[in-house]
Amino acid sequence: MSYEPTIVAFLCNWCSYTGADLAGTSRMKYASNVRIIRVMCSGRVDPTFVLSAFKEGADGVLICGCHPGDCHYHEGNYKCLRRYHLLQKYFQQMGLDKDRLRLEWISASEGRQFAELVDSYTETVKNLGPCKMKQVIETLT
């Protein structure tokens, strides 16, 4: 039985969101499972947001920022990278597959890469099966 995962994506305004727009203007097709939230910088992505997304029922979370060295705000993406790694370790302890969270660098010209990323990540999450987090949280006994 196939299920359609829901993926919440946090995209930085300057590179990745623009890249996603480019995928759109270029009419590239990609999986509709992703829901994008715009932040000014990937450095704004608070772990709280990521955890909340799972709590609300996301099956995967994608964070995209400018390539290292390209951050519009100099180093926000590095901050994000550091948090990502710590979150990954936390995830393992919480029984969440590390693939439930993905960080990728997408520049403003990488519309194609964004579309491909969405497709491949959707596939990855699909293979992981539905994330039970929301259900577990709601039915704690």
Add this chain to the structure above:
Amino acid sequence: MAKEEKPKIKMAVYWGAACGGCCVSVLDVHEKLFDVVAAADLVFWPIALDIKYKDVEAMPDGDIDLTLYNGAVRNSENERLAKLLRQKSKILVAYGSCAHMGGIPGLANFSTREELFERIYDTTESTENPDNIRPQPEYKVPEGVLELPEFYNDVRTLNQVVDVDYYLPGCPPQTERLVEVFMAIVTGAELPSKGSVVGALDKSQCDECPREKSDKKLVKRFYRPFEIEDDGKTCFLEQGVICLGPATRGGCGVRCIEGNAPCRGCYGPPPDVPDPGAKMMSAIATMIDENDPEAIEKVIDTIDDPAGTFYRFSLPGSILRRKIT
């Protein structure tokens, strides 16, 4: 000093999944106990008074003015009493870290009931249980049915089970804070809005912390407290020791830090922070002084048990609440 005669309030104290420390903290009021007794009738306190559940059940709804519920909700008995006390109390206070956020018992949410039973009834070194006997909620014996509360799969905070009026955090709460809150209630002072945390500050630990702090919070590796020689005066974080102080309310009198141990977060998050562990992870990760993924991994590897460290007292109360399988 002459006191205005006021009708005594009715007060109850109950412990759920708790260590008993909270009850002891109530006793710790020492001589002020007389003031308490003068102002309140203790109508239920299993640790101290022989009042039965059925006595409580017999009370009219809302009869109890103030209930301090400490401990998390671990089993069916905890849950039943939580619901019962909610029904019978005007003000229900989640007293102590366990009732507030799950506390130390909440760490059991890293395991399932089965895993816990297996450990406790099978694999502990001192256990001999060849028949794989497990506690049963009901057990028929010739005399009738023996009952045991059902051990739940998850640990819950009090507010995940019933509606809570106030939270008085701490493991255990500072006794002075308890007295302050108690006095406020009995004197009929204006109470804070429902759902507030009382007996703690809005500001975090650092505000009271005597250690020297600077903006140089860049870390190349993390240490557990015993791995470094603490200089006794520099901010723990700047020494690479994870201290949850910044994401933990003040009010405890920085007891741990005064004892040269970093804060572990028993006082819970400051206002507006839904998940102190997440905030702290964010802050700690930001301090890592590396930009290369591999180097970052290496630094993070020096944090042994992130979930346990950042959620020591707050796992059931955190966003994700428990480990999933």
Add this chain to the structure above:
Amino acid sequence: MTGIIFTKVDNGYSGALDYNELFFYAKGIPGVGPVWYSTDVPLYDKQAMADLIKEQQLKRIVVAGDTPGMVKPFLTGAMVIAGNNPEDVVLASFREYGATDNTKIDRAKGILFCIALGVTFAEAALPEETDVQPDTLVIGGGIAGIQASLEIANGNQKVYLVERTGTLGGHMAMFDKTFPTLDCAACILTPKMVEVGQHPNIEILTYSEVKGVTGEPGNYKVKILNKARRVDLATCIGCGICTEKCPAKAPSEFDNGTTLRKAIYIPFPQAVPNKYLIDADSCTYVLKGKCGVCVKVCPVEGCIDLDAKDQEMEITVGNIIVATGFKPFDAGKIERFGYGKYPQVITSLELERLINAAGPTEGNIHFRSQDKKGNWIFSVESGMPKSFAIIHCVGSRDENYNKYCSRVCCMYSLKLAHLIKEKLEDADVFEYYIDMRAFGKGYEEFYERIENEGIHIVRGRTAKIEERNGRLMVRSEDILNDQLIEQEVDMVVLSIGLEPREDAAELAEMLGISTEEEGWFTEANYNTDPVNTFVGGITIAGVCQGPKDIPDAVAQGSAAAARVLQSIVKGKIKKSIKDMPLEKIEEKAKQFSNSMEGKS
């Protein structure tokens, strides 16, 4: 006494000034004693020269000529031997103030006069000020023009930005990454383009050309031709249905011919304005009078008007900034490299499009191949090369083509090598260079990095490319290793230089500004006035003044804006140096000279 020596040292910068006339003019300048040609004085014997100085009792020598500085050290030496002050050898350089041909002989005289009197030409030839219209015209929508426009518009002044093509962006928009930081060109450029597009003070006139300029500094009337776009900018919603259905194709300008586009098209997805346009040269309707599919499918009534005509408009501006950029060198001119003959010999600009994720091959490097209709294009259907040769200085530093160095090719070649490696990790990349010109901030470090990335960097200019075993044989001398290399590769990248645009001379004529021999616009002073011209209110910025990289072009764009803003803030603008009559200069010079004497 002051002596004047005219140098006729042939520097290759030959000017057609009438030296005889200048010679006689020089004799009449007050305070001037002997006047010589350099051939009349012992220019190879310092002692003899010193003797001559003493004999003539010269205290000061003016060396006059195109670049008289070339002989100054000798004369300074001779002056010192003669016991004079070395600082009293002064230069009257005609080139310095643009007196490079005989039409500017009066300026040359002015220069002579001033210098002879100990006054600098710049201070004597300071034109009067006049009122200035607050609006500004910027010609060219590349990065320099964008920058200049934004600077001025952000100073709350109106800017007309005229761009020849259908979109802003210029060459920079075509690039994938930029050296040495490797940030993507689109990421940093498109926000600027959008900013321009949305700026309330900027009126963008794309697909337009400047057709005539009249008036004077501070008040220019400019005739602008709005070429028929045939799509209404106001109502086009950029839906793209027209393009989908359009039957006609032509090589894409934006993709530098690496792929095809439709006759109705948007130059690239992030174009500003993000509206469609019709290329009359490939539109079936325009060519054959029937088709009109686009009109039928367009959801907006009246948006497409296939019969639209070019229109002219006139604007009044106080300042004009010229930022028209360059054209890439035509690699086909060098037959030995086989561009146009061997399909896998490509230009750097083509590779730039291939590597660009938004390019014809989605960022992958594929062979050039023929489509069904026989057009040579790049598509993902053909295979991928495994080895590359990148050839520097194609069309640059070469007496047979362009003598000058194009300034950017070394760095962009290194960048391309890196990007190839990034795309195709196992690819062999060979770079053939003459001198590696990694001069800017972080450039040398970048070069060092590329060297360590396993790219073969060979000092030796490639001489020819031939087909061998179905691949391309690149023949070069590896000078530093004393070898002859006949390298067989799958693809050759020609790092083409930059050339002035074909219409540069025409525009210069229209504006009254000068050009260099090669066609770059001439600045008012090489050293001190890199963006001004001899015409008041007209400044030049970016590559149209000479090859430069992005930061330098941007700096010039801003610098040009500075002068415009200065005039607007002040409300006054200087007239043209070019129009200063000789008498006026002479008069001013005398005044200054007298006041100096008065002081001392």
Add this chain to the structure above:
Amino acid sequence: MEEEKRIGVYVCWCGTNIAKMVDVVDVAKEIGKLPNVVIAKDYKYMCSDPGQELIIKDIKEHNLDRVVVSACSPRIHELTFRKALQNAGLNPYMFEMANIREQVSWVHTDRGEATRKAKSLVAAAVNRITWHESLDKRTVDINPATMIIGGGIAGISAALEIGNSGRKIFLIEKENKLGGHLAGVDLTFPYMYSADQILKPLIKQVTNNPNIEVFLNTQIDEVFGYVGNFETKITPGDGKEVELKFGNVIVASGLKPYDPGGIENYGYGKLPNVITSLEFEQMLKKGKIVTKEGAEPKNVAIIHCVGSRNKDYHEYCSRICCMTALKFSNQLRSALPDTNIFECYADIRSFGKGCEEFYAQTSRKDIMFLMFDQKNDLPRIRKAETMDECDMLIEFNELLSGEDIEVPADMVVLMVALEAQENARDIAHAVGVSMCGNEFYIERHPKLDPVATTTDGVYVVGGCQSPKDIPDSISQARAAAARILATINIGQVEVEVTTAVVNEDICCGCQTCVNVCPYTAISFDEEKGVSVVNEVLCKGCGTCGSTCPTGAIRSRHFTDKQILSQIEGLMSTSIELQEV
């Protein structure tokens, strides 16, 4: 309790662009059922004038206080709609856009799926906007005066550019005269113009300009304030303290020559006839090119890249030495027609306008060009024997011939690198600019913003930013002048509204945030024991907000609440709808 919120939602068709793939009517209908949504409409072109009119009319009629438009990317039309709100008298930040074109209709192929996704995006926007708050654009008045640090050619050019428009300039120079390095130069490349004749009139213009106040023998210690309102105290040569107030700062503090004494191979300091390019320039100015013994040199060798392009010294290229060296050869050829001239180089970098041509000409002037390995094998200079008939010999492997050679020399000119000034770090600290590893100042963006810095109102131009020749320095100086003239012309500068703000009641003073800010906008207030955001400096990236462990920092317009409720909206709807 919470005040009532009145949200209007508009779903755009974008012709068929959205409508073809998304059932816009259905989206509007469903969204209209959400709490707080007063009206939900669909319309063909929201961005068109009638579309905007529709919004304005509804705001007035239905007393809307928040508007959600679900259409294309906010990057395209956010500003358009914000303006519409403004026209209707609403705060422009009470607006949110849901991108259902670029991120839905153009990229998906299943209409049902696309519609579902569109609903969830709009629901998220509605959720989010519930938490929006009014933000007011803030501006700072600009003090029209400008301080320029450095009186070299870059500083002078900037001063004149601004000063000539009638605005005040404070020109600070640490030496006792203006002119910087150019004052020590004889001729400029490639056209051999006289540096004196270029510089002196400019200095005269500076001193004659009543708007330009020059302070010689002056150093800058500390600059306080922010864009538009800086101030500093200086103590010029006469010892009297002066207080300056200004709106912008241009740093044009230039470079200093590298001391070649550190390169053992060249024997500078030990061999008397090994001199630096600056010393040689002085000889040229004085018209006397002689060795220490007083004789005209028969052989002059010029060694390039001294201290440049080598990991042991400076890794970077000093950009102007090649051309200066070629200029020296020309000058030598003129001054000493019979002298043998050797140019020992690594790569000839004659990239500027007219420069390659100059190189070509120079090479025809009987000058021996010899190439050495700059990175691994520097030439070695030693004293010659009597029989060698020269003062020194330079040994190295000549790369173009492959021969090991000895070059005779009576004078060796070392083309020394240019490096950051000794006080570069102090100035950086004083004005708040960052430095790269080489101690050059870092510009805001290496390409698109080459003179601004991350500190608003502070510009870096000329050599202090990296080595440059005269025209490039002047272009930069003027670029900074343009920026400043523009802000002066407006008189005010707009500062970011969506900044971070610290809740002082919560902030505990842990200072974790301070270093996170790339713009040094956060500082620690010792007195209050809390962090303070300078909203003029803040650019609103929000990194501090997600770093703050106490939740005391709020990123305006991207608050935790806004984003968390957006997530909630995104998810709840999507799940509900999936079940349908």
Add this chain to the structure above:
Amino acid sequence: MKEMSQYGMGTWNACFHCGNCTAVCSLTEEGILFPRKEIRALQMGLEDKLATSVEPWLCYYCGDCTETCPRDANPGELMMSVRRWLTAKYDWTGLAGLFYKSLSALIIAFVLVAIGIVAMGFVKDFNSEAVMYFGHILEFYLILTVFTIILIPNILRMFYFTVIKAKVNAPFGSYIAAIGNLITHMFTQVKTLKCDKQTVRWLEHFLLVMGYLGLLVITVFLDWFGTENQIIIYMGYITGGLVFVFTFLLMISRLSKARELNKYSQPTDWFFIIWLFLMGFTAFLVRLFIDIDLLNDHFWIYMVHLIVVSQWGMLLVPFGKWTHFLYRSFAVSFANLKKAALIKKLATAA
């Protein structure tokens, strides 16, 4: 460098060593790199390096390098000049150098030879038979002398410079092979064919060489002017005709400077061509006059022929451009030795 400029027109200083010339040349191969290395040696005054190099002889001056030189440094002409300089260098008498450097010396020598021939004619009373007999003998001995006294020693010197002094350590076998290709190259100069678009030029050159050698054999050894053998007579006409027709074509092309290689011609080049032309032309006329019985009345034509031949044989052959023909052929062999040595070196290294 300054000396070299007397052997040809040089702008070689302008060279910035991009290596284009070496790479564009069709005759360069691994181990045999020119002309950039020659330019470098010259710029740096590495006389020994130049003197011991065989590479200049391998250049056939197709002009590609000069045409494509980005600095107009004219490497082709440099190679030509180096060849002239080498000719002088190999020549033990030193006359070759003198003639290259001094046009007047060359003219004086020409005049002296002419005077000598006229004087001899005078001694023989301008008796046609005696003079012609003398001429015939003269030619014969001239060739012998020039070869033994001048050319052979010079070639040995060349061998000394380019092989021994250059320390070429070639295996013995390669010497034998080298002799083989010496013969082929001497007559065919087949290497020119490797130059791009040079087929026509090679054919011209080949026919000219064939004509010249044929004429030499026919006049000197088969006594063309004395023989009655019709075949020889016709062969003589053909070869003579070939010589003057092709030299004439050459002259025209030089004048029009159509081809890159002809852009810069030295006086000695002109002497070479004109005298070759004159030799063919006068020989042709002499035999024609004999055949139509005009010679006795117009004996001066033979005198002219003899003067031309003597100047040719005494001056141009031993000291002029003619030697290129010889040196070049030997150079190919020596170059092969070098290559063999290189291979051997590489083999031992491996």
